[in-house]
Structure formats: structure tokens, C-alpha cells
Amino acid sequence: MLKKNKENKFKIIIIAGPTASGKSSLALDLAKKCNGIIINADSQQIYKELPILSSQPNKKDYKEASHKLFNFLDFYKNFSVNQWFKLVKKEIKEAQKKNRLPIIVGGTGMYLNILLNGLKIFPQVPKDLKKKGEKIIEKIGSKNFYERLKKKNKTCVYKINPNDKIRLLRSWEIYEVSNKSIYEINKEKKIKKLDSYNFYKILIFPPRQQVYLNCAKRWKNMIKLGAINEVKLLVEKEKKLNKKTLIKTIGFKELKNFLLKKSNMDKTSELALQATRNYAKRQYTWFRHQFLANIKFKEKYSIKKKEYFLKEIKDKLLTN
Numbered sequence: 001m002l003k004k005n006k007e008n009k010f011k012i013i014i015i016a017g018p019t020a021s022g023k024s025s026l027a028l029d030l031a032k033k034c035n036g037i038i039i040n041a042d043s044q045q046i047y048k049e050l051p052i053l054s055s056q057p058n059k060k061d062y063k064e065a066s067h068k069l070f071n072f073l074d075f076y077k078n079f080s081v082n083q084w085f086k087l088v089k090k091e092i093k094e095a096q097k098k099n100r101l102p103i104i105v106g107g108t109g110m111y112l113n114i115l116l117n118g119l120k121i122f123p124q125v126p127k128d129l130k131k132k133g134e135k136i137i138e139k140i141g142s143k144n145f146y147e148r149l150k151k152k153n154k155t156c157v158y159k160i161n162p163n164d165k166i167r168l169l170r171s172w173e174i175y176e177v178s179n180k181s182i183y184e185i186n187k188e189k190k191i192k193k194l195d196s197y198n199f200y201k202i203l204i205f206p207p208r209q210q211v212y213l214n215c216a217k218r219w220k221n222m223i224k225l226g227a228i229n230e231v232k233l234l235v236e237k238e239k240k241l242n243k244k245t246l247i248k249t250i251g252f253k254e255l256k257n258f259l260l261k262k263s264n265m266d267k268t269s270e271l272a273l274q275a276t277r278n279y280a281k282r283q284y285t286w287f288r289h290q291f292l293a294n295i296k297f298k299e300k301y302s303i304k305k306k307e308y309f310l311k312e313i314k315d316k317l318l319t320n
Contacts, residue, residue, distance in 0.1 A: 009198040010096050013317065014041075015105040016112055016291060017204035018283040019276065020214035022301025024057065026204065027105040029306055030313060031065035034103075037095045039088060040069040041106025041115070044249045046084075049075045049234045052227045054249045055218070066100075075234060076243035081110050085119045089194065101318075109286040116201075118193035122185060125173040133169045133176075142168060155181040200317040203293035206300040208284060214300060215276045219269060222251070231255040250275045 013036070015027050027038045040046065044054040048071050051058075057067050068091045073079055088104070088111075095102040104115065137145045146162040149172055156175050160167045174182050235256055238245055245252070251272045258268040295316055301309055 009196060011101065011318070012092060012197050012199050013101060013103045013202065013313075014112065014115070014199055015103060015202045015204070016041075016107060016287065016293075017206075018208075018211050018280045018287065019107055020055075020211050020218050020280075020300075021204040021206055022214075023105050023107065023204055024055065024061075026202075026301040026309060027103050028057070028061055028065055029310060031101070031103055033310060034101045034318065035099075036101040036103045037066045037068060037091070037098075039091050039095075039102055039104045040067070041084075041088075041104050041108055041111040043079075043084075043106075043108040043111065044247065045070050045106070046073045046079060047071070047075055047247050047249075048073060049237070049245075050227075050230055050247060050249050050252060052222050052225050052230050053251045053255075054247075055222075075237065075245040075247050076241070078246060081114055082119060082122075084111055085114050085192070088115065092194070092197065107283055109283070109290065113290065115194065116199060118191035120186060121190040121192055122174060122182070123177045125177055129173060129176060130169070133172050136172075137165055137169060145172070149175070153181050155183040158183045201291065201293045201295075202313065202317075203287060203291060203296045204301055205284075205287065205296055205298055207298075208280065210300055211280050212277055215280065216273060219251070219273055219276070223269075227251065228255055228259070232259055235259060250279060 013030065015023050015030070017023050027036075030036055031038050038057075042054070044050070045056050046069060047054065051071060056070055061067065069084070069087055092102050106112070140148075142165050143162045145165075145168055146157055146160070149156045149168060153175060156171045157168075158181065160171060162168075171182055174180070174185065178185065231252055234245060234247075234252070254263075254268045254272040254275070257263050258265060263271070295312055297309060297312075299305065
């Protein structure tokens with residue numbers, strides 16, 4: 001099943017789709033059937049602190065198949081697309097050495113985009129320069145920092161909000177190192193690509209209402225499994241370590257406000273589900289325009305559909 005194709009390229013499966021469409025379950029069943037290794041492409045499932053709220057694999061899933069790049073990062077640590085790209089490359093090479101099928105699963109568009117289209121090459125920024133930038137922006141404020149950067153090179157602030165400290169600092173760092181703006185580097189089109197692999201893309205794309213219903217069921221289940229306590233522990237950790245969370249998992253902010261007695265449970269659920277629906281809408285738009293799949297399933301994955309999905313994948317993608 002892991003034969004290389006005619007171009008002699010190693011096969012990689014990507015399973016993508018909107019939230020609550022059954023991606024993880026399909027990845028698990030496919031991994032069990034095809035000696036696969038599941039590699040995470042979800043920007044929230046990398047964090048340790050909210051496994052229930054971010055729908056991470058459970059203990060049983062970890063026992064049934066090998067999972068990589070899940071649940072490894074502390075809540076206060078930054079993690080860039082560049083870092084994910086490096087780690088995913090390493091995991092793909094490891095799978096290749098073991099002659100295992102890499103199954104990359106997730107719905108984070110920026111991760112999938114660099115995997116398929118490559119990563120733009122930017123210069124390395126020394127740690128002391130990063131610290132210098134942080135001190136400057138702290139001292140003069142983001143708006144003054146924005147104006148100074150604009151004077152150096154107008155394109156340094158292209159499409160950047162004067163209050164967006166993270167993007168302003170990144171732009172300043174790149175300019176200090178290269179004497180070029182990010183906009184100018186982007187135009188040069190220098191790209192790192194994974195050219196020695198063949199990506200086979202599976203898109204689970206059910207009707208939107210089906211996904212919304214699934215989101216509601218999943219939310220109730222998350223609450224039953226202990227999502228409120230999970231958030232409570234993270235809030236306590238934030239206070240204890242005096243560090244702010246960088247996790248943007250939907251439901252965290254809403255449940256935090258519930259714990260602070262700013263809203264009742266009904267309102268909390270309503271807000272969390274609305275945020276999930278908004279996120280799903282953005283995902284539908286992205287997949288419709290940015291992700292050309294080899295197989296597109298127009299229904300969510302379920303146990304009833306297991307044999308059909310796996311047969312389609314085997315016949316169309318895994319048999320040479």
C-alpha cells in the first residue's frame with residue numbers, strides 16, 4: 001500500500017475539512033488499516049492545557065495509533081507556522097524511514113497551505129534583537145512604534161494595524177536583519193517546498209447544517225467530559241505563573257467568563273456555538289477556494305460510513 005507512485009515519490013495523505021466533520025475519526029480508522037502515523041495540522045491541538053475543548057485524541061486513540069505533534073506545547077508559548085513546518089517535515093521523514101503512511105489531519109488553513117505550497121524563506125532573527133524590539137515597543141507604545149517603522153519603509157506596515165504588537169515586532173525584526181520589508185521579501189518568491197513527496201488530499205465537506213448540529217452535540221459532550229474544569233485549571237495556571245495564555249481555542253474565553261460569573265451557562269453555550277459556527281463558515285470558504293482535493297466526501301464521517309470511506313480511499317489513492 002505504501003508503494004511509491006510512477007514519479008518515485010513517497011505518498012502522504014492529508015485529511016482536511018471543517019470543524020466537527022469527522023476528520024480525526026477517519027484518520028484513526030485509516031491509520032489502523034494502513035499502518036499509518038497521524039500527524040496534527042490543527043493549531044489548537046498542539047497545546048497541552050485544553051485537550052477536551054480542542055477535541056484532541058483521547059487515551060484510547062493514542063493506544064490504537066501513533067499520534068504526532070499533539071499536546072506538546074505550554075499555553076504561554078508562541079508557535080509559528082515556520083516551526084510547525086520544520087516539525088512536520090521531521091515527522092514525515094521518520095514515517096518514511098519506518099515505511100509507515102503519514103496521515104496529516106486538521107483544519108488549520110495556514111498549516112495546510114504551507115504544506116502544499118511551501119514556506120516563504122525569511123532571514124533568521126537573533127534572540128537579542130527580538131528582546132531589543134520588545135523593549136522599544138514597551139517603552140514608546142505600539143502607535144509610535146508603527147510611525148517609526150513607517151518612516152523607515154512604508155511597506156513595513158503594509159496591512160498592519162497600529163495596535164498589532166506581534167505583527168509590528170515581526171516586521172521590525174525582519175527589516176533590521178535584511179533591510180527589506182516582509183512585503184518586499186514576499187514578492188521575491190523564495191520558497192522551501194516538500195517536492196520529494198506526493199500529497200493525496202481528502203476533503204470531508206458535509207452540508208453546513210450537518211456540521212452545525214455536530215458542533216452542538218460535541219459542545220454538550222465536552223461539558224460532560226470536563227471542559228469547565230479544564231478551563232478553571234488553566235485560569236489558575238495563568239495566575240500562578242503570571243503568564244497570559246496564547247491559546248485561542250473556541251470556548252475558552254466563553255467558559256472563562258462563565259467561571260468569572262459574567263454569564264450563565266445558557267448564554268455561554270450560545271456564544272461558544274456562535275463562535276464555532278463563524279469559524280466553520282470561514283473554513284468552508286477557505287476549503288472551497290484554496291483546497292483542491294483528490295477525493296471530496298459530501299457527508300460527515302461516521303461509523304456507518306466507515307467501509308465506504310475507506311474503500312474509496314484505498315481504491316482511488318492507495319492502490320497503484
